[in-house]
Amino acid sequence: MVNSASPVLTGYLRCSDILFHWWPSLKNTRDGVQLQKILERDSLLHPRHPLGSHEQGKHGIQAYIGWFHDGQARLLFSSAQVTYLLSPAQVDAVSSAQMQLTPNLIPLPYSDCMFLDSDLASIEPIVLEDLFILSDTSKKLGRLNTYLTANPLLVTRRSIFEAVRRLWAAKNGVWCALNVNAWSLDHTVILDVGWSVIHWDDGAEAVSESAHLVVAKSQKYDATRLEEGATYEFVTMSGLKEKLQSLFANLPQKAPIFVISTDGKDVMKYMRKQLQLPIDDAMPFRPDSIPTVGTYIVDPMELFNALVGRADHESEPKPLERVCKHLNVPFNAIRNAGEDSKTALDVVRSMATGPKVDAQREKRWPTQQEPRVQFQPWAEDPDYADLEGIMPPQK
Numbered sequence: 001m002v003n004s005a006s007p008v009l010t011g012y013l014r015c016s017d018i019l020f021h022w023w024p025s026l027k028n029t030r031d032g033v034q035l036q037k038i039l040e041r042d043s044l045l046h047p048r049h050p051l052g053s054h055e056q057g058k059h060g061i062q063a064y065i066g067w068f069h070d071g072q073a074r075l076l077f078s079s080a081q082v083t084y085l086l087s088p089a090q091v092d093a094v095s096s097a098q099m100q101l102t103p104n105l106i107p108l109p110y111s112d113c114m115f116l117d118s119d120l121a122s123i124e125p126i127v128l129e130d131l132f133i134l135s136d137t138s139k140k141l142g143r144l145n146t147y148l149t150a151n152p153l154l155v156t157r158r159s160i161f162e163a164v165r166r167l168w169a170a171k172n173g174v175w176c177a178l179n180v181n182a183w184s185l186d187h188t189v190i191l192d193v194g195w196s197v198i199h200w201d202d203g204a205e206a207v208s209e210s211a212h213l214v215v216a217k218s219q220k221y222d223a224t225r226l227e228e229g230a231t232y233e234f235v236t237m238s239g240l241k242e243k244l245q246s247l248f249a250n251l252p253q254k255a256p257i258f259v260i261s262t263d264g265k266d267v268m269k270y271m272r273k274q275l276q277l278p279i280d281d282a283m284p285f286r287p288d289s290i291p292t293v294g295t296y297i298v299d300p301m302e303l304f305n306a307l308v309g310r311a312d313h314e315s316e317p318k319p320l321e322r323v324c325k326h327l328n329v330p331f332n333a334i335r336n337a338g339e340d341s342k343t344a345l346d347v348v349r350s351m352a353t354g355p356k357v358d359a360q361r362e363k364r365w366p367t368q369q370e371p372r373v374q375f376q377p378w379a380e381d382p383d384y385a386d387l388e389g390i391m392p393p394q395k
Contacts, residue, residue, distance in 0.1 A: 013079065174255070183218065193213045
């Protein structure tokens with residue numbers, strides 16, 4: 001039991017400890033009986049209840065989802081909320097409308113049941129309309145914790161997802177989707193290069209630019225597919241180098257640089273070795289800290305895997321087309337380096353501008369209740385839409 005003379009600490013306590021273990025720890029004392037009454041369902045939904053929320057028309061139980069540094073989550077109450085319940089006057093006021101005081105504060109169930117702010121990576125408020133919703137939410141978080149424990153790679157992916165969301169919301173850095181197409185029989189022969197860039201000048205509106213450069217001499221090996229009316233430019237290899245040098249000379253002015261690519265290491269290798277551009281090594285993006293300088297690779301497939309709860313590596317064909325189908329991002333059937341860069345940026349923007357990873361997953365796939373989204377075969381096949389009129393999906 002916590003001594004009332006102990007130093008006052010602030011933090012968060014597990015909802016389950018407060019709702020289900022607190023009053024039994026008082027061993028049938030008067031305080032325990034009163035506390036049991038105030039923590040019953042009808043009392044919890046009382047307009048004056050300390051654990052209630054009645055702001056902006058949202059009525060229910062005010063709780064918090066606390067995310068720990070290991071990726072685990074718990075449903076919590078704040079110590080400020082619980083402090084009200086520590087006072088017998090508050091217990092009486094809500095449970096029986098009597099303001100009779102007793103000399104001592106009601107003790108907490110055990111001494112180490114509080115999590116300090118330093119224990120948590122992040123905290124988010126949540127209003128639960130009823131006690132059964134609180135219970136369901138707690139069970140859902142429990143299933144997620146179990147799944148993350150069994151799939152530690154997903155913890156890293158989810159952290160990267162949230163870091164990308166924060167960086168995008170803060171309008172931090174410059175985001176450059178970059179793609180290089182080479183001849184399949186000789187990867188030293190570059191066919192075309194495309195990029196799509198977005199950045200924010202002084203936190204103002206987004207500034208976007210894109211380019212698609214087609215190497216004229218290389219078209220005799222394998223012609224780049226070009227859409228009528230699209231913007232592109234035929235260049236020599238020396239012209240390609242000049243334009244890429246100009247691009248990478250300007251990007252550092254808006255650092256940090258986030259290179260969006262599904263094969264970022266190979267793309268940057270082309271830039272340095274094949275095109276001999278004097279650019280820095282790009283590192284895979286890590287969520288440990290918010291960068292202010294440097295070049296980092298952001299893989300849109302890794303973000304998507306975090307969103308759908310996938311802990312293995314991609315193996316399906318046409319991954320970008322498949323992801324576009326799932327996210328409702330437009331996908332042009334005519335593919336080249338310019339289209340691939342635009343699509344990769346659109347995919348990242350779609351996820352980065354959405355809610356947090358779990359809320360976004362539930363919003364996009366509301367019928368899916370588990371941490372891993374399970375897609376039907378026809379949803380995974382990008383070509384299925386062509387056959388849907390002939391063979392509609394089974395219900």
